[in-house]
Amino acid sequence: xxxxxxxxxxxxxxxxxxxxxxxxxxxxxxxxxxxxxxxxxxxxxxxxxxxxxxxxxxxxxxxxxxxxxxxxxxxxxxxxxxxxxxxxxxxxxxxxxxxxxxxxxxxxxxxxxxxxxxxxxxxxxxxxxxxxxxxxxxxxxxxxxxxxxxxxxxxxxxxxxxxxxx
Numbered sequence: 001x002x003x004x005x006x007x008x009x010x011x012x013x014x015x016x017x018x019x020x021x022x023x024x025x026x027x028x029x030x031x032x033x034x035x036x037x038x039x040x041x042x043x044x045x046x047x048x049x050x051x052x053x054x055x056x057x058x059x060x061x062x063x064x065x066x067x068x069x070x071x072x073x074x075x076x077x078x079x080x081x082x083x084x085x086x087x088x089x090x091x092x093x094x095x096x097x098x099x100x101x102x103x104x105x106x107x108x109x110x111x112x113x114x115x116x117x118x119x120x121x122x123x124x125x126x127x128x129x130x131x132x133x134x135x136x137x138x139x140x141x142x143x144x145x146x147x148x149x150x151x152x153x154x155x156x157x158x159x160x161x162x163x164x165x166x
Contacts, residue, residue, distance in 0.1 A: 023052070027049075030045075030049070031051065054135045054136055054137060055135075057110075057111070058110075058133055061109075061111065065115070065131075065133070067132055067133040068133070069132065069133045069134070070132040070133070072096055072098065072134050072142045073138065075098040075142065077090075077096075077097070077098070081097045084126070084127075085097050085121075085125060087146060089124070090146065091143055091146070091147065093114065093117060094109075094110065094114070094139055094140075095107055095108065095114050096109075096134065096139055096142045096143070097125075100127065101130075103127055103128055104129075105121070105125050105127040105128070105129055105130065106130045107131055108131075108132045108133070108134035108138070108142075109131055110133070114131075115131070118131075
């Protein structure tokens, strides 16, 4: 028997994740129904039900858009990048600028919806964006480290300001 497959767009937590997932019609119905009832995103439900996983999404993004895959676990946000891309932009858009090379800036994305940000990124940075694919958890992990680092730096600045007033 031939299985009917469909492609659908879904979001990931509060971020938009327009990853084309190949699932059958019944899986789409189930995902949509549970998503409406639970308030969870379609992608979260697809993960919960083991209809897809990060590896499949990463592979699909990489092959569909010819993007090299990057592992962000050992990457840090350099001071140079912090100066040209506001951290709130990185967090809001769930993308990771991880290297400046000449007139290019390397940026990791976890879903195809970020392709629409290319023009913005070029305007903001003055550099040519070079896109890479990364897993959702790599992007989220990087952003978590970034927020933690910013909080520590903010706390240090606050402590220095407070101690200078005493």
